[in-house]
Amino acid sequence: MEFRLSAEQELFKRMVREFCEKNIEPRSREMDDKEEGIPDDLIKGLADLGVFGIMIPEKYGGSAPEGEEMTYANIAVQELGRAEMSMALPVYTLLCLGWGFLITKYGTEQLKEEVLPRVAAGEYFTGIATTEPGGGSDIANIQTSGTYKDGKFIVNGEKVYISGVLESIEQRDGGHITLVRTDPEAGHRGFTFIFIPAKLPGISYSTFEDIGRMALSTGSLVYKNVEVPEYYMLGELNRGFYLNMEGFNLARILVSSACVGMTEKALEISRDYVKQRVLFGRPLAKFEGISFEIAQDHAKLEQLKLYLQYTAWAADTLYKEPDFISQRELSRMVSICKMEAPKLGAEITQRCMTHLGAFSYTKDCPLGRGLRGIMSYVVGAEGGYHIQKLIIAREYIGDEAVPYR
Known part of the structure; x- marks a missing residue:
């Protein structure tokens, strides 16, 4: 496994970041304030970049890099999380990607022909x-x-x-x-x-x-x-329980991607602020109570980012090599990401808000939007915090840790 992105992946990351910084980030507050939905031109722009087609084969209008779908999706959703910290656009996208991929894998030919080209074009939500x-x-x-x-x-x-x-x-x-x-x-x-x-x-x-x-x-x-x-x-009749587990594995990886991207941006906002904010004659960054918090949070986030990248790679590898690991083993890895990413993100964002002080409590600062958005994944969306603990305990300890058996 390469710990660095390939040249193609780096190019894709730059393309998505440039689009996000130019088109999405300047409108993120407007989207949150107006509550009128995600603008059509942003959806179309992402579709034109190939973002909505990342996990869809070319046959159905997509641009899936075969065997690297989750790796590319992880890259894209992290960038969206950075740019649109309220999480609305990242979540819209990751749902189309993760659950659209399940249609690619298990849908009938008629269903795939009807739905997937429209998903890739940004015209259809899944x-x-x-x-x-x-x-x-x-x-x-x-x-x-x-x-x-x-x-x-x-x-x-x-x-x-x-x-x-x-x-x-x-x-x-x-x-x-x-x-x-x-x-x-x-x-x-x-x-x-x-x-x-x-x-x-x-x-x-x-x-x-x-x-x-x-x-x-x-x-x-x-x-x-x-x-x-x-x-x-x-899939097959009466096999939905198993496809449900597989689908949530994919979606939870990308939920973690969105949370990591949002948290990374929050930490950068705090870092840049404490370097220029002068208090008692020196920058806030000179105070170890501030700088050490940022350093520790940076370290925790880097560890999580690496494990998330590994988990996305493991999901890709499982689809190429079915004997690589089981879906249950992937569930354990995914739940580690889903347990940690929203919770760590909420904690870091709150600390960043204390670094910025009163400004962070205004709508001019995006940190409040980020905290409100990420809390949806702390409390329950795509599987609550304690459910992830249960899954990890079940797979690591065994059935002895399962309360419903």
């Missing part, structure tokens, strides 16, 4: 819908049903805290990979993953008022006798 009023990470408690009849699934139920509801219905177009119970008697072996376009008849929706990520909607989706053609099924 998200995930698993969480319900009665549970999120407790997958076995999911109640939304998908009854198979005459070549269709009849879906009934409700999903909550779903990202991209307005984006897939009002602002653009899209849908969600949805976990439904297709065999009520089979426990965790009775779930199926179905892609459900959000504009199908029988779907109603509402939105929540979030405290962060203001340019990306979160809401609920209610399905009442929604007829979903069979070709929208991913």
